[in-house]
Amino acid sequence: MAKSPETEHPQKAFGWAARDSSGVLSPFNFSRRENGDEDVTIKIHFCGICHSDLHAIKNEWGFAHYPMVPGHEIVGIVMKSGKNVEKFREGDRVGVGVMVGSCMSCDYCNQDLENYCPKMIFTYNSVYHDGTANYGGYSDMIVVDQHFVVRIPDAMPFDAGAPLLCAGVTVYSPMKYYGMTEPGKHLGIVGLGGLGHVAVKIAKAFGLKVTVISHSPGKETEAVDRLGADGFLVSSDPLKIKAAFGSMDYIIDTVSSVHALTPLLALLKPNGKLITLGLPDKPLELPIFPLVLGRKLVGGSDIGGMKETQEMLDFCAKHNITADVEVIPMDQVNVAMARLAKSDVRYRFVIDVANSLSK
Amino acid sequence: MVANQPEKEHPVPAFGLAARDPSGVLSPFNFSRRATGEKDVKFKVMYCGICHSDLHMVKNEWGTSTYPLVPGHEIVGEVTEVGSQVEKFKVGDRVGVGCMVGSCRSCDNCSNGVENYCPKMILTYAGTYHDGTITYGGYSDVMVCDEHFVVRVPDALPLDAAAPLLCAGITLYSPLRYYGLDKPGIHVGVVGLGGLGHVGVKFAKAMGAKVTVISTSPAKKQEAIERHGADSFLVSRDQEQMQAAMGTLDGIIDTVSAVHPIMPLIGLLKTHGKLVLVGAPEKPLELPVFPLLMGRKIVGGSCIGGMKETQEMLDFAAKHNITADIEVISADYVNTAMERLEKGDVKYRFVIDVAKTLQQG
Numbered sequence: 250m251a252k253s254p255e256t257e258h259p260q261k262a263f264g265w266a267a268r269d270s271s272g273v274l275s276p277f278n279f280s281r282r283e284n285g286d287e288d289v290t291i292k293i294h295f296c297g298i299c300h301s302d303l304h305a306i307k308n309e310w311g312f313a314h315y316p317m318v319p320g321h322e323i324v325g326i327v328m329k330s331g332k333n334v335e336k337f338r339e340g341d342r343v344g345v346g347v348m349v350g351s352c353m354s355c356d357y358c359n360q361d362l363e364n365y366c367p368k369m370i371f372t373y374n375s376v377y378h379d380g381t382a383n384y385g386g387y388s389d390m391i392v393v394d395q396h397f398v399v400r401i402p403d404a405m406p407f408d409a410g411a412p413l414l415c416a417g418v419t420v421y422s423p424m425k426y427y428g429m430t431e432p433g434k435h436l437g438i439v440g441l442g443g444l445g446h447v448a449v450k451i452a453k454a455f456g457l458k459v460t461v462i463s464h465s466p467g468k469e470t471e472a473v474d475r476l477g478a479d480g481f482l483v484s485s486d487p488l489k490i491k492a493a494f495g496s497m498d499y500i501i502d503t504v505s506s507v508h509a510l511t512p513l514l515a516l517l518k519p520n521g522k523l524i525t526l527g528l529p530d531k532p533l534e535l536p537i538f539p540l541v542l543g544r545k546l547v548g549g550s551d552i553g554g555m556k557e558t559q560e561m562l563d564f565c566a567k568h569n570i571t572a573d574v575e576v577i578p579m580d581q582v583n584v585a586m587a588r589l590a591k592s593d594v595r596y597r598f599v600i601d602v603a604n605s606l607s608k
Numbered sequence: 609m610v611a612n613q614p615e616k617e618h619p620v621p622a623f624g625l626a627a628r629d630p631s632g633v634l635s636p637f638n639f640s641r642r643a644t645g646e647k648d649v650k651f652k653v654m655y656c657g658i659c660h661s662d663l664h665m666v667k668n669e670w671g672t673s674t675y676p677l678v679p680g681h682e683i684v685g686e687v688t689e690v691g692s693q694v695e696k697f698k699v700g701d702r703v704g705v706g707c708m709v710g711s712c713r714s715c716d717n718c719s720n721g722v723e724n725y726c727p728k729m730i731l732t733y734a735g736t737y738h739d740g741t742i743t744y745g746g747y748s749d750v751m752v753c754d755e756h757f758v759v760r761v762p763d764a765l766p767l768d769a770a771a772p773l774l775c776a777g778i779t780l781y782s783p784l785r786y787y788g789l790d791k792p793g794i795h796v797g798v799v800g801l802g803g804l805g806h807v808g809v810k811f812a813k814a815m816g817a818k819v820t821v822i823s824t825s826p827a828k829k830q831e832a833i834e835r836h837g838a839d840s841f842l843v844s845r846d847q848e849q850m851q852a853a854m855g856t857l858d859g860i861i862d863t864v865s866a867v868h869p870i871m872p873l874i875g876l877l878k879t880h881g882k883l884v885l886v887g888a889p890e891k892p893l894e895l896p897v898f899p900l901l902m903g904r905k906i907v908g909g910s911c912i913g914g915m916k917e918t919q920e921m922l923d924f925a926a927k928h929n930i931t932a933d934i935e936v937i938s939a940d941y942v943n944t945a946m947e948r949l950e951k952g953d954v955k956y957r958f959v960i961d962v963a964k965t966l967q968q969g
Contacts, residue, residue, distance in 0.1 A: 365879045
């Protein structure tokens with residue numbers, strides 16, 4: 250007979266889990282594996298709420314397993330490190346992002362692209378090498394293979410650094426891969442949410458000219474005055490959009506609902522690149538004429554490898570980049586999810602796990 | 609209002625075949641070409657390829673046609689006169705003109721050798737030239753063109769079979785280079801085995817790729833492999849074959865201009881794979897986003913190539929013995945050829961023998 254989540258492993262753990270596709274989270278007793286030779290055990294201090302957590306708990310992508318403890322923007326302190334672990338020791342400030350495992354032997358893993366390994370293991374809603382279910386960071390502690398743990402730079406605050414583990418690397422990686430880091434070039438960022446606001450900060454640190462494209466006119470002051478964007482376009486203002494046609498070298502599209510690509514492609518100069526990071530639950534419509542006539546491309550990107558995640562954190566620490574966060578206690582997580590569904594957050598909720606998660 | 613009188617517009621009499629209306633039927637047409645300017649090259653047209661775009665344009669399928677319309681942008685011939693400032697060509701040279709005859713010559717695109725992406729690029733036919741007159745294409749006896757937009761046809765290439773390279777050739781060569789699909793040993797798919805596709809197979813093979821042709825017609829398999837040198841063939845409607853080939857291709861050049869699903873093509877790509885469209889369906893296609901993200905794949909487009917690259921393509925073709933597979937026709941067969949082209953009944957490009965068969969009266 251299958252073991253229960255509580256008895257599956259030797260270390261007791263406690264968190265909040267969704268039980269079904271209503272997505273409502275509630276207290277959940279479970280357990281973590283013994284700290285192996287390659288592992289670190291982390292006491293979780295904060296965990297960011299990523300929009301993917303919301304999609305996942307409601308089974309919007311169709312591959313949910315319950316009970317599901319979400320959370321893949323995890324920061325905390327090392328409590329134990331296995332005998333083969335050299336990079337980390339007790340007391341270190343560390344983070345865990347979207348992956349906790351991969352095959353570690355394929356071409357992708359060997360090129361620091363664990364995120365593209367066909368056997369990559371997600372931090373939650375997945376199965377580990379030992380066949381057991383993975384539970385994420387809305388919990389008090391986690392045991393992770395050292396390869397999938399990063400150091401949080403001393404200069405970086407814990408709470409505001411947590412979202413970088415998903416949102417940060419998700420925008421940093423494509424900027425590097427698709428060559429969007431040339432100072433003076435013009436980047437459009439669609440959507441000013443968790444991903445978008447971090448993208449503005451990182452893009453400015455690369456020396457890019459940044460225009461935010463959003464359907465909310467109310468976000469203009471924030472975008473320009475507070476986050477440092479150079480311009481702002483309301484996507485529902487056809488005249489302003491048209492005036493900006495052919496002005497952007499690249500666009501990062503963070504929107505996860507179904508939306509029109511035609512105006513975005515028109516904003517690109519010839520040879521421009523539209524990189525889409527959101528995961529809508531239906532296909533998008535792709536007009537081909539603008540791609541062909543302007544040699545434009547649409548590309549995807551999915552988080553980043555472990556080496557790149559560390560590089561991103563160090564880059565952000567150097568440039569004083571963190572997420573703009575609203576820290577909440579764990580028992581407010583369902584309220585936060587409801588607000589997140591309406592995009593009512595500036596710009597990431599972060600759960601104060603250490604101070605508010607109690608049985 | 610001054611009526612547009614094609615015969616009197618310019619000083620040099622010209623004769624060609626023009627469509628008069630969206631029926632697309634071509635008929636004899638007297639018009640004129642400008643005098644050879646300082647930078648112009650004038651040449652006697654020997655052959656002109658029939659591109660599928662010509663068919664779209666004579667029927668105004670893209671809504672941009674003006675009539676009378678003389679199509680033809682795969683034009684080859686022999687120079688008869690050069691302007692006083694022309695340096696690259698002399699009388700008697702074998703030359704060609706492709707899809708463009710002008711651009712702004714000052715924007716970033718023009719300065720970087722990609723005149724084809726200049727917002728003011730002037731098409732060889734149904735375009736408006738710098739002097740305000742309509743451009744007429746290569747289904748005609750004479751062309752006058754700025755030397756910048758003329759290429760040399762290498763001696764090693766027969767004129768008739770080289771003509772289609774001026775559009776079909778560059779349309780495939782450019783994206784193979786730009787998207788990095790020209791490295792030896794990589795595995796490239798070519799979707800569609802028509803005028804573009806068959807030339808694409810030849811270029812990709814010459815660049816050292818392993819090539820898989822993807823087609824809806826199982827009947828094309830033998831030709832693809834035995835005649836064009838493809839390494840393998842996938843029938844796109846055969847789910848089992850497509851499934852078995854998932855994640856095997858580094859890149860795909862898709863030449864199909866009808867609306868078709870690209871999700872299965874994206875599935876054929878390896879991680880970091882690239883799907884490049886060179887045919888332009890009129891309606892948007894469905895783009896599944898998950899596979900794009902999970903495999904960091906791209907979907908891009910490409911449209912002909914710049915002038916420098918077009919010359920480079922011809923020189924490459926000459927070196928590797930690449931020409932189009934053609935059916936040479938007489939000028940009076942052109943309407944029948946268009947009908948056959950519409951049904952895909954050609955192996956693989958019609959080429960009009962202009963010099964011998966396009967005659968007045």
